[in-house]
Amino acid sequence: MSAAEQALANGDTVPLSLRGPAETRVVAGYGFWLFLLSDIIIFAALFAAYAVLSGETAGGPTAADLFDKKHVLIETACLLASSVTCGFGSLAVQSGDRSSIYFWMAITFVLGVTFLSLELSEFSHMLSIGAGPSRSAFLSAFFTLVGTHGLHVTIGLCWLIIMLLQVGTLGFQPMVRRRFFCFGLFWHALDIVWIGVFTIVYLGAHL
Amino acid sequence: MSTEIEAQGVAPGAHVNTHGTRRSYLIGLGYAVVLTLVSFWASSTDVIYPPGVPILLGVLAIAQMGVHLVFFLHISSAPDQTNNILALAFGIFVVGLLVFGSMIIMANLNHNMMPMDRLIQMQR
Numbered sequence: 001m002s003a004a005e006q007a008l009a010n011g012d013t014v015p016l017s018l019r020g021p022a023e024t025r026v027v028a029g030y031g032f033w034l035f036l037l038s039d040i041i042i043f044a045a046l047f048a049a050y051a052v053l054s055g056e057t058a059g060g061p062t063a064a065d066l067f068d069k070k071h072v073l074i075e076t077a078c079l080l081a082s083s084v085t086c087g088f089g090s091l092a093v094q095s096g097d098r099s100s101i102y103f104w105m106a107i108t109f110v111l112g113v114t115f116l117s118l119e120l121s122e123f124s125h126m127l128s129i130g131a132g133p134s135r136s137a138f139l140s141a142f143f144t145l146v147g148t149h150g151l152h153v154t155i156g157l158c159w160l161i162i163m164l165l166q167v168g169t170l171g172f173q174p175m176v177r178r179r180f181f182c183f184g185l186f187w188h189a190l191d192i193v194w195i196g197v198f199t200i201v202y203l204g205a206h207l
Numbered sequence: 208m209s210t211e212i213e214a215q216g217v218a219p220g221a222h223v224n225t226h227g228t229r230r231s232y233l234i235g236l237g238y239a240v241v242l243t244l245v246s247f248w249a250s251s252t253d254v255i256y257p258p259g260v261p262i263l264l265g266v267l268a269i270a271q272m273g274v275h276l277v278f279f280l281h282i283s284s285a286p287d288q289t290n291n292i293l294a295l296a297f298g299i300f301v302v303g304l305l306v307f308g309s310m311i312i313m314a315n316l317n318h319n320m321m322p323m324d325r326l327i328q329m330q331r
Contacts, residue, residue, distance in 0.1 A: 026287045033291050037298035044302040048309035072249055080239055087232040094234055131245040188279040192272050198243075199268040207260055 023180055032182040036189045039152075043193050044150060047200060050141040054204075056129035063205030065133060072202040075118050076194065082111035083184050083191045089186040094173050105164055108187070119150050143200065149197055152190050159183055227281050236279025242271040 021027075054063060089104035119193050123143070126132065133143035163183055234285040249260055276282045282291060321329075 022287060028292050030294070034294055037294055040298060041301050041305065045306045045309075048306045051306065051310050052313040069247065069251065073243075076243055080236065080243065083209075083275070084232050084236045087227065087279060088229060091229060091232075185280060188275060191279070192275050195268050195271050195275070199246060199264050203246060203264055204261070207248055207257075207264075 024174070025181065028178045029181060029185070032185055036185060037139065040193065043145075043148070044144040046141070047196060050145045050201065052200075053137040053141040056137040058138075060136040060139065061131045062130075063138065063142075063201070066126060067202050067205045069202065069206065071118065071122060072198050075115055076198055078111045078115040078118070079191050079194050082108045082115070083188055085111065085170070086184055086187045090180060093167075093177055093180045098167065101167060102164065105160060109157060109160055112153055112160070116150060116153055116157070119146070123147075146197060146201065149190065149193055151185070152193075156183070156187055156190060159186070227278065231278055235274055238274040239293055242274065246271075273313050326328070 022030075085104045085107040089108060090099055092100040092104055126139075131139055133140045160183065163176075163180055166179065170176050221325050246264050249255060249267070255263065276295075281294065282288065284292065
């Protein structure tokens with residue numbers, strides 16, 4: 001056994017500095033993780049704006065008047081379930097099982113679309129009763145925060161379609177696996193942001 | 208599959224566990240569902256002392272974020288994740304500065320500002 005093989009055999013005993021460059025998957029994951037953190041910082045700024053402005057209703061409807069808890073619970077359930085089906089899909093990508101990728105990712109897609117349509121129906125209802133983003137500072141902050149999250153979900157759904165097409169055309173090249181891995185990270189990170197949204201915006205409204 | 212991994216120059220078994228298993232996703236789902244339901248219940252119940260509810264909701268939300276990080280994003284203390292953990296720590300630091308800093312500064316400004324009707328009177 002050569003020295004290099006020995007080093008690989010017991011990886012834990014070799015110091016990090018002597019292990020050579022990290023594998024591409026780890027580096028790509030790290031880069032995407034940095035992007036996700038910067039995205040979460042954008043959301044933090046929007047959360048800060050919402051926290052500051054949530055009381056400034058300018059005589060218009062307040063948070064407690066507008067938000068329905070049952071609606072939000074269904075939205076949360078959709079997003080949570082889609083996170084798990086996305087995880088099952090990632091496992092299928094890992095094992096190279098094409099039909100179960102299509103199965104789990106189709107469910108993920110449907111749950112994502114359900115979430116978006118629920119959110120859009122809420123927005124259109126609010127617009128129809130005159131509670132649009134121009135009504136008060138509170139509503140501007142609300143539509144910016146929740147709308148940005150919805151926009152991220154929309155982009156995620158487009159990305160998911162592209163990834164399924166790539167599995168169809170390119171197969172399971174390492175490149176495609178990495179992109180699927182990053183998509184999974186993106187989708188789970190959106191769920192983390194949603195925890196903040198439903199806690200601060202929707203549950204906080206009724207305190 | 209194994210040939211593709213070798214083509215990337217990866218040590219055998221180097222990333223067996225970084226994607227989790229079906230079981231770990233289901234455990235994560237269980238924790239997340241319980242935490243979500245408890246926070247929805249806590250926001251509408253009379254059982255809990257009302258001023259304590261926001262703190263409880265905050266704790267539940269942070270716990271659920273932790274569950275998602277561990278079971279769905281697979282953040283762990285594995286050696287190839289050291290950089291991810293450090294970046295996460297810095298991210299949490301920046302998020303805390305942004306959110307709590309803004310809230311403290313704005314509450315302070317609000318507190319020190321002259322009431323709007325008095326201000327309008329003075330400008331006449």
